[in-house]
Structure formats: C-alpha cells, structure tokens
Amino acid sequence: MRFLLSAILFVHTVSYAQRPPVTDYPQGYFKNPLNVPIQLSGNFGELRPNHYHMGLDLKTLARENLPVHAAADGYISRIKIEPAGFGRAIYITHPNGYTTLYAHLNDFNPQIEAWVRAQQYKQQTWNLLLELTPDLFPVKQGQFIAFSGNTGGSQAPHVHFEIRKTETDVNLNPMLFGFDIADNTKPSILRLGIYDRNKSVYEQSPRIIPVKAAGAGNYLTTPALVSVSSPRVSFAVTSFDTQSGSSNLNGNFQGTIYLDEKPVIEYRMDNISYNDTRYLNAHIDYRLKSSGGAYLQHLSELPGYVNSIYKPISGDGIIDLSDGEEHSIRIEIIDADKNMSVLKTKVKYSGVAQIAETVLSGTVGKMFYPIMLDGFESEECEFFIGEKCLYDRVNIRYSKGVNQPGAVSATHNIGTATIPLQEAFLIRIKPTRALNELEQSRTIMAWVAGGRNGVMKVEWKDGFASAGFRDFGSYRLVVDTEAPEVVPIGFVDGSNLSKASRIAFTIKDNYGKFKNVRPELDGQWLRFTNDKGRTFIYNFDDKCPRGEHELKIYAEDEAGNSTVRSFKFTR
Numbered sequence: 001m002r003f004l005l006s007a008i009l010f011v012h013t014v015s016y017a018q019r020p021p022v023t024d025y026p027q028g029y030f031k032n033p034l035n036v037p038i039q040l041s042g043n044f045g046e047l048r049p050n051h052y053h054m055g056l057d058l059k060t061l062a063r064e065n066l067p068v069h070a071a072a073d074g075y076i077s078r079i080k081i082e083p084a085g086f087g088r089a090i091y092i093t094h095p096n097g098y099t100t101l102y103a104h105l106n107d108f109n110p111q112i113e114a115w116v117r118a119q120q121y122k123q124q125t126w127n128l129l130l131e132l133t134p135d136l137f138p139v140k141q142g143q144f145i146a147f148s149g150n151t152g153g154s155q156a157p158h159v160h161f162e163i164r165k166t167e168t169d170v171n172l173n174p175m176l177f178g179f180d181i182a183d184n185t186k187p188s189i190l191r192l193g194i195y196d197r198n199k200s201v202y203e204q205s206p207r208i209i210p211v212k213a214a215g216a217g218n219y220l221t222t223p224a225l226v227s228v229s230s231p232r233v234s235f236a237v238t239s240f241d242t243q244s245g246s247s248n249l250n251g252n253f254q255g256t257i258y259l260d261e262k263p264v265i266e267y268r269m270d271n272i273s274y275n276d277t278r279y280l281n282a283h284i285d286y287r288l289k290s291s292g293g294a295y296l297q298h299l300s301e302l303p304g305y306v307n308s309i310y311k312p313i314s315g316d317g318i319i320d321l322s323d324g325e326e327h328s329i330r331i332e333i334i335d336a337d338k339n340m341s342v343l344k345t346k347v348k349y350s351g352v353a354q355i356a357e358t359v360l361s362g363t364v365g366k367m368f369y370p371i372m373l374d375g376f377e378s379e380e381c382e383f384f385i386g387e388k389c390l391y392d393r394v395n396i397r398y399s400k401g402v403n404q405p406g407a408v409s410a411t412h413n414i415g416t417a418t419i420p421l422q423e424a425f426l427i428r429i430k431p432t433r434a435l436n437e438l439e440q441s442r443t444i445m446a447w448v449a450g451g452r453n454g455v456m457k458v459e460w461k462d463g464f465a466s467a468g469f470r471d472f473g474s475y476r477l478v479v480d481t482e483a484p485e486v487v488p489i490g491f492v493d494g495s496n497l498s499k500a501s502r503i504a505f506t507i508k509d510n511y512g513k514f515k516n517v518r519p520e521l522d523g524q525w526l527r528f529t530n531d532k533g534r535t536f537i538y539n540f541d542d543k544c545p546r547g548e549h550e551l552k553i554y555a556e557d558e559a560g561n562s563t564v565r566s567f568k569f570t571r
Contacts (some may be wrong), residue, residue, distance in 0.1 A: 065148060106149030112148060202286070220344055287374070551568075
C-alpha cells in the first residue's frame with residue numbers, strides 16, 4: 001500500500017518484554033505521609049477512564065492544606081507542575097531502591113516553594129518538570145514537604161500517593177507495603193458477563209447473568225446452570241472492594257477463574273507501568289462501559305494486551321465447552337488483605353444457532369487484527385492502524401459523509417467510539433478544494449464521537465492532511481482562522497486593583513484547545529498559577545509593587561492563531 005512505509009514510522013513498535021517480577025515489598029519502611037489515619041478514596045489498580053489508578057488516594061478530611069510528610073528518608077528527585085494530571089507533585093527517591101510520589105499538592109514547604117518559583121521565572125513557564133540532584137533537598141522520614149490540595153486533575157481534596165521501583169519506574173501496589181489500613185470486608189460481586197469468543201468482544205454485547213449473595217462472601221448465579229450458544233466462551237465480572245469504615249467503592253486486587261476446580265488464568269494488581277496503564281481498556285468491557293454500562297473485568301487475556309496483568313495458568317481464559325457437558329465455573333475475587341469472595345455457577349453449551357450480524361448500508365468494512373500493521377485507502381481518506389493499537393480483532397467500518405458547514409473536506413466515519421485504541425492511529429484526509437498556503441497552515445482535523453470532540457494540528461504530504469487520534473469516530477478538515485480570546489475575571493482595562501489580592505483570567509477558543517499562554521507585567525514574564533485547566537491566577541507579591549502597571553496576555557491556539565490583550569491597572 002502506498003504510504004504504508006511512512007505509516008510504520010508513525011506507529012510505535014511492540015515491546016514483547018515481560019512485566020518485571022516484583023516480589024520485594026519491605027514492610028513498615030514507609031510511613032503514612034499524613035498526620036491523620038489512612039482512609040482511601042481510591043486504591044491501586046482501581047478502574048478509571050482510560051487508565052488504571054496507579055496509587056492510593058488518601059483522604060484529607062474533605063479539606064485542603066493538611067501537612068504532607070516524607071514517607072521515608074531520601075531526597076527530592078523530581079518536581080512536576082502541570083494544569084491537569086498530578087497538578088503539583090513531588091517525587092522522593094529512597095536509598096532502598098524505591099521512589100514515592102505525592103500529587104495534587106498546594107504550596108510546597110517554604111524552601112522548596114521559593115526554589116521552584118525561581119525556576120519558573122528562570123524558564124518563564126508555570127509548567128515544570130525538574131530533575132533534582134541528591135544534595136539539593138535531602139529529606140528525613142516525617143519531614144514536612146508540602147500542603148495537601150486539589151490541583152491538577154483532582155476532583156476533590158486528597159493526596160495521591162505512589163510507590164515506584166526507582167530503576168524501572170514501575171508502580172507497585174502500596175497496599176502490599178504494610179500500611180495500617182483496616183480492612184476485614186470481603187469484595188462484592190454484582191454481575192457475571194459471558195462472551196462468545198468466536199467473535200470479537202467489540203462486536204457483541206455480553207450476556208449478563210444475575211448474581212445473588214449466598215452469605216459469607218459466596219455468590220451464586222440465577223439460574224444455577226447457564227446454557228450458552230457458543231462452544232467457546234469467556235467470562236467477566238463486576239466487583240468492587242471497600243475498606244473497613246469507608247463507603248468508597250474501590251477496586252479489587254486479584255481475580256482467578258477455575259474450570260472444573262482447575263485454575264485457568266488470574267489477574268493481579270501488584271505492579272503496573274505508566275506505559276501500560278491505558279491497557280485498562282483491554283481489561284474491561286470497553287464497549288459496554290463507553291455505552292453507559294457498568295465496569296466488567298475480563299477473566300481472559302485479549303490477544304493485544306501486551307505486558308498484561310494476567311497470569312495464564314492453564315489457558316488464556318477462553319473456555320472450550322464443545323463437548324456439550326456441564327462444567328463448573330468458580331471465580332475468586334480477592335482484595336489486598338486477602339479477603340476473598342467466590343462466585344460459583346455451572347455452564348453448558350446448548351448448540352443454539354447464532355444470529356447473523358447486521359451490516360449498515362453505505363459502509364465498507366475490513367477486518368483488523370492486534371499485533372499487525374494494516375491500513376485502508378480511498379480517494380479522499382486513508383487510515384493506518386499499528387501493531388499496538390488494537391486489543392482484539394475487529395471489523396472496522398468506513399463511510400464517507402457530506403461536507404459539514406465550515407469544513408474543507410467530507411466527513412469520514414471510521415469505526416465506532418466503542419472500539420478502544422491503545423496507541424494513536426494515523427488518518428490522512430484530502431480536502432475537497434484547493435487550499436492556499438495560509439489556509440494550509442491553519443488547518444486542523446476535527447474529531448467527534450457521541451458527546452466528545454477534539455482537534456489536532458495536521459501535517460501535509462502529497463495533498464493529504466494527516467493527524468493521529470486514539471479514538472475512532474468522525475473526522476473532517478477545518479480551516480481555523482479565529483484567534484483565542486483572553487477573558488479577564490473581575491477586572492477591565494483601567495481597573496483600580498489597590499484593594500484586590502489577585503488577578504485572574506481565562507482563555508476561550510472556538511475549538512476549545514490552546515497551546516501557548518504568556519502573561520507579561522510591564523514587559524516581564526509574570527508567574528500566573530494554572531492549577532486547573534483554563535484558569536490563570538496571579539496573587540500579588542513583590543513582582544507587582546504599588547503603582548501603575550500594564551499587563552499583556554498573549555495566547556495561541558492549536559491552529560497557530562494568536563492574540564494579545566493589554567490591561568492597564570493601578571495597584
């Protein structure tokens with residue numbers, strides 16, 4: 001296929017390295033980083049949108065600014081500041097080969113805060129990723145390092161706490177390190193899902209089997225014997241765990257499925273790398289969840305799940321029922337404190353014929369497979385799916401729609417939003433009219449799927465505009481010549497701010513995406529905090545003495561359109 005070799009450069013190659021074995025969890029080495037008893041609002045491996053939760057979320061009495069302390073001796077090795085994600089975060093490297101992380105913080109301790117502020121002025125940016133030498137900020141266990149907060153992607157006040165292996169940067173389950181977290185509550189099992197594994201898991205809805213509690217952590221299906229219409233099936237469960245004294249529904253630690261009392265496969269939430277956290281979408285029924293349903297955790301390993309949390313024992317979790325006999329299924333769900341719940345059922349292949357798949361008119365379909373680079377080409381649209389994109393085989397359907405108002409290409413519909421992608425796939429679209437040089441420089445590719453949307457800047461080659469997306473949906477080219485808007489909050493040009501304590505503004509853009517914002521006070525860069533998305537805040541300090549001043553704010557969007565607004569004010 002033409003352009004296929006170039007597409008290979010776009011996608012990532014597959015790493016077949018095994019997940020590193022981690023068996024060393026020193027007990028009692030790390031201490032609670034807070035002065036309040038540990039209560040969890042989230043645990044390690046918990047199911048989150050597009051990722052596993054990679055640490056513990058420690059409750060902070062529903063408020064901010066609790067002191068946060070070093071969990072053990074070491075040195076501050078990294079400081080990260082970003083408007084999403086971790087917000088403000090500190091990493092501490094310890095002499096025993098582990099690193100701890102503390103995220104969603106407010107101010108750091110005064111010494112660290114002053115040093116970070118100086119670095120931000122030196123680099124003229126709020127966002128920072130700083131690597132520190134061991135001699136700069138050594139810390140002792142229990143030393144105050146920061147105040148708790150709600151910065152970044154946090155939805156409520158808490159501290160996100162992680163433990164990583166320093167050498168590999170792999171995240172380990174902090175629940176295995178002996179923290180004092182009371183838990184004598186067994187996990188709950190809510191439902192069982194059954195899949196026809198002669199089909200892709202993304203081209204079917206699971207058969208949901210009701211589950212009833214039978215006491216003492218035991219669960220049974222209703223009916224007790226389940227007849228299935230496929231000789232090859234797999235199972236998934238909805239389950240959650242709670243800690244004693246907490247109402248938060250957290251994730252479980254381990255799931256194991258047995259066929260006729262023999263273990264088949266298990267998953268364990270003991271260690272996960274950030275490189276692999278998006279594989280959460282291969283662990284759950286993504287199609288069901290993205291359609292508004294519940295989380296179902298697969299008890300089988302999808303073929304495209306690389307470096308997975310699964311441990312095959314006697315198989316990959318696909319159960320062969322072709323003999324037509326009754327078989328017993330037992331599923332064990334265990335939390336990190338070894339509290340266990342068990343679901344039992346019996347299953348039998350009935351041989352009932354399958355219903356043929358409905359094919360939508362006007363679409364062209366092609367089967368794509370995990371661990372394989374392949375593509376699709378038409379006169380106006382090409383797309384290429386790399387080796388690490390798909391988790392299971394699936395028929396990707398394509399159709400061409402009409403030009404939308406303001407678009408310079410047809411709308412190209414690729415797949416559905418219920419099919420997950422691990423890595424971005426490459427899309428190339430040809431415009432429906434000739435674009436001049438300025439228009440090409442302002443062209444973006446717009447994506448929409450259901451209630452979600454986004455844009456990406458394109459690259460041009462051979463008359464096609466290309467961009468990468470990690471979601472299927474509908475795509476079109478748009479020429480964006482509208483500059484972003486700087487919106488002041490609580491002040492205007494000429495304001496008297498002598499009684500104010502701060503200045504704040506936000507950025508608006510017609511496509512919702514901006515990439516550069518630069519505030520200047522009297523010609524010098526000024527440090528505005530950007531702890532949450534689009535809001536920028538400057539608290540008056542020595543950088544803005546009393547008197548007359550001019551604030552200029554520069555902003556640039558994804559397409560490269562820029563604007564500047566000036567405000568004179570008195571302080």
